[in-house]
Amino acid sequence: MTADEPILVVQDLRKRFAEKEILRGISLQLHRGDIKVLIGPSGAGKSTLLHCINLLLPADDGRILLHGRDVTGFRKRRVYEYRQKVGMIFQDFNLFDHLTALRNVMIGLVRVKKIPKNEARRRALRELERVGLAEHADQYPAELSGGQKQRVSIARALAMEPEVMLLDEPTSSLDPELTGEVLTVIQDLAAAGMTMMMATHQFDFAESLANEIIFMEDGAIVEKGTPQKMLYAAENLRTREFCARIHGYWENPER
Amino acid sequence: MDEFLFLRQEVAPALMSGLWMSIRLILPSAVCGLALGVLVGVLRIYGNHFLKALVGTYVLFFRGFPLLVQLYLWYFGLPHVGIYLSPYMAAVIGFSLCSAAYHSEYVRGAILSIKKGQMMAAKSLGFSHTGAIFYIILPQAIRRALPGSGNELIYLIKYSSLAYMVTCIELTGEGKILASAYFKYMEIFMIVGAIYLLMVSLATWGLNRLEDFVAVPGFERIHD
Numbered sequence: 381m382t383a384d385e386p387i388l389v390v391q392d393l394r395k396r397f398a399e400k401e402i403l404r405g406i407s408l409q410l411h412r413g414d415i416k417v418l419i420g421p422s423g424a425g426k427s428t429l430l431h432c433i434n435l436l437l438p439a440d441d442g443r444i445l446l447h448g449r450d451v452t453g454f455r456k457r458r459v460y461e462y463r464q465k466v467g468m469i470f471q472d473f474n475l476f477d478h479l480t481a482l483r484n485v486m487i488g489l490v491r492v493k494k495i496p497k498n499e500a501r502r503r504a505l506r507e508l509e510r511v512g513l514a515e516h517a518d519q520y521p522a523e524l525s526g527g528q529k530q531r532v533s534i535a536r537a538l539a540m541e542p543e544v545m546l547l548d549e550p551t552s553s554l555d556p557e558l559t560g561e562v563l564t565v566i567q568d569l570a571a572a573g574m575t576m577m578m579a580t581h582q583f584d585f586a587e588s589l590a591n592e593i594i595f596m597e598d599g600a601i602v603e604k605g606t607p608q609k610m611l612y613a614a615e616n617l618r619t620r621e622f623c624a625r626i627h628g629y630w631e632n633p634e635r
Numbered sequence: 636m637d638e639f640l641f642l643r644q645e646v647a648p649a650l651m652s653g654l655w656m657s658i659r660l661i662l663p664s665a666v667c668g669l670a671l672g673v674l675v676g677v678l679r680i681y682g683n684h685f686l687k688a689l690v691g692t693y694v695l696f697f698r699g700f701p702l703l704v705q706l707y708l709w710y711f712g713l714p715h716v717g718i719y720l721s722p723y724m725a726a727v728i729g730f731s732l733c734s735a736a737y738h739s740e741y742v743r744g745a746i747l748s749i750k751k752g753q754m755m756a757a758k759s760l761g762f763s764h765t766g767a768i769f770y771i772i773l774p775q776a777i778r779r780a781l782p783g784s785g786n787e788l789i790y791l792i793k794y795s796s797l798a799y800m801v802t803c804i805e806l807t808g809e810g811k812i813l814a815s816a817y818f819k820y821m822e823i824f825m826i827v828g829a830i831y832l833l834m835v836s837l838a839t840w841g842l843n844r845l846e847d848f849v850a851v852p853g854f855e856r857i858h859d
Contacts, residue, residue, distance in 0.1 A: 434759055436755055436758060436759060456763070457763075460761045460762070460763055461761065463758065463759055463760065463761045464760070464761035467759070468756075468759035470752060470755070470756065470759075472752060474750075474752035474753060474755060474756035475756070476753060476756070476757075476771055476775075477753070477775060477851070477853045477854070478774050478775045478778065478851050478853075478854065487760075487770060487771075488760040488761065488762070491762065491766060491770050492760055492761040492762055492766070493761075520851055520852040520853055521853060522851075522852040522853030523852050533756075536760070537759075537760070540760055540761065
């Protein structure tokens with residue numbers, strides 16, 4: 381594989397629910413180390429796109445290629461293998477409520493990767509340390525704050541050693557004072573070279589981290605480009621309006 | 636003194652052997668009923684169309700037919716198609732299948748109460764559908780089903796008394812024989828009733844301990 385070959389390619393992805401077209405032909409590419417941020421109003425299809433890429437929702441049309449291999453026709457075992465390579469972080473964490481933080485991270489290693497328990501425990505602890513939660517390993521999700529839950533869910537996804545991480549508004553259901561700790565973890569991931577695609581409304585964060593911002597509206601990509609371009613020199617009027625609005629909002633939250 | 640001798644020499648041995656038979660009926664029926672109930676509950680939610688229809692019909696019939704009628708069918712009905720069950724087997728099969736139908740409803744309700752995101756998160760980690768059900772959904776659902784399923788187990792202890800209607804002489808059956816022989820209905824059936832009360836109390840205590848044992852923060856219990 382050459383360096384400029386993309387890891388993940390999405391080609392003309394389409395999805396409709398009943399009469400409503402949620403994705404109207406989305407195409408994009410992720411290269412190693414890329415950090416792409418999806419922005420756009422609610423209902424633009426960002427979350428559906430990420431779910432489709434993780435094969436949690438079947439796309440109606442279009443292709444998804446991992447290392448050049450179309451995964452949309454994959455079944456069963458090959459889907460399970462694919463999902464281990466493409467980690468997913470959810471807006472509402474979805475930690476397994478009956479398991480401690482440590483066991484949340486361990487269970488995929490033990491049950492999916494079939495790694496012996498001791499080794500899995502060691503690796504799970506290492507991932508929890510990485511997100512700064514080793515001392516909370518024995519607590520249950522109900523005993524953790526929202527920010528801590530999201531960090532555990534990131535550790536859980538990382539433990540599977542994914543090549544790409546999809547993050548679906550990872551801080552949207554957090555109190556403002558808790559978003560910082562999650563963003564720091566994501567920043568660390570970025571610094572470590574993780575390839576990521578993230579839907580978010582935190583434009584200032586996207587601006588500092590992303591090498592490309594993708595603006596979606598009504599199930600289509602309106603415009604994409606570097607954060608600088610999207611913020612100061614967007615070609616499309618809608619993009620300019622939207623970026624200016626959320627940028628202003630995050631700089632002056634009281635407005 | 637006569638009363639005491641009568642109790643010790645006539646009543647106690649008969650009721651003890653009846654109690655033993657009751658326990659032999661209840662324990663396997665409870666285990667098989669619960670296991671089958673969990674399976675049926677899972678299939679009612681996650682099965683394909685065919686399996687859903689199949690287990691749906693099963694639950695309809697086994698909750699719809701009176702248990703006594705079911706026992707008559709197993710014991711008196713099946714020989715007509717060439718299947719002969721001992722009274723004991725007919726009773727255990729009857730109890731297990733009936734119990735499972737009720738358990739399945741508790742399990743089904745519990746599974747429906749688990750958030751959709753749990754399944755999605757499991758899948759995103761690479762779990763198979765079956766693996767996610769087994770390792771992620773069921774451990775949570777069974778905790779939620781426990782109060783209801785426990786109730787069904789308590790109920791089983793008492794409907795095990797129907798076994799004597801298919802000539803499997805357990806506690807109530809022995810009591811009936813004693814009471815008719817000596818015409819002491821009041822005394823004998825008060826003792827029999829007290830023994831059931833004792834079994835139910837023990838089971839309730841055990842189920843509460845079990846709920847405590849599997850309790851997890853976030854799955855709050857009503858009692859303490």
